[in-house]
Amino acid sequence: MASLYLKKSPMLDFHSSLTLPAPSRADRDVANASKGHCTAFAVLGEGAGIRVKAESHLEFCHLLLLNAREDVVDLREQVRFRHRRIEHVFDIVATLATGKTIGFTVKPEIRLLSGRFLEKMGLVTWHARKQDFVDEVRLLTEADIDPVDLHNAKILAAVRRPDPDAEHVARAVASGLVGGRSLQDLTVATGLHARGYRALLRLVRAGVLRTVRHEPITPKTLVCWKGDSE
Known part of the structure; x- marks a missing residue:
């Protein structure tokens, strides 16, 4: 968007x-x-x-x-x-x-x-x-x-402001995903703490990451890599 x-x-x-x-x-x-x-x-x-x-x-x-x-x-x-x-x-x-x-x-x-x-x-x-x-x-x-x-729309609305540097790191971490991994694990992998979690939510908002199940988004939510739309 x-x-x-x-x-x-x-x-x-x-x-x-x-x-x-x-x-x-x-x-x-x-x-x-x-x-x-x-x-x-x-x-x-x-x-x-x-x-x-x-x-x-x-x-x-x-x-x-x-x-x-x-x-x-x-x-x-x-x-x-x-x-x-x-x-x-x-x-x-x-x-x-x-x-x-x-x-x-x-x-x-x-x-x-x-x-x-x-x-x-x-x-x-x-x-x-x-x-x-x-x-x-x-x-x-x-x-x-x-x-x-x-619930998820409220969360995604809260991360409307971009953070290009953090999102670049989040993309690098998430792009190698095979199957699902929790947002919490990916956040740790970014090394950016709350900023990394927010960057990952930005990727969910953009549709680059998808939740594996239809559930409220939390740090334990499993996500998979979808990639950018053509």
């Missing part, structure tokens, strides 16, 4: 020489706090990243999951679609490496029981695709969240 969210140049903080995250590209503001539901503000993407905001914990979870997908190259949140009398704000719009765009609407399953929202989304989907606003529309609920994937 090396090219994620680089459409806007990030700001530079000249006092600390740190690159700050790019501003959110949301079309709609999200309240800083709400008595009725969770709101979330975070930095996702690669490197300095980009600020994102979500109107619910469920939305934020799906942002994390999409952020962790290797085929997603761009994410926008709170994206407004208007056509004549039709208006809808997509919670997330993702662009895939193929160029395909998918508009996601996030709703808890209980909000779908009456059928009114699904009827509305049928109309929105028809117009959004006809106007080439998105290629596809999908509805996401809590049923679409795998707890293991969410």
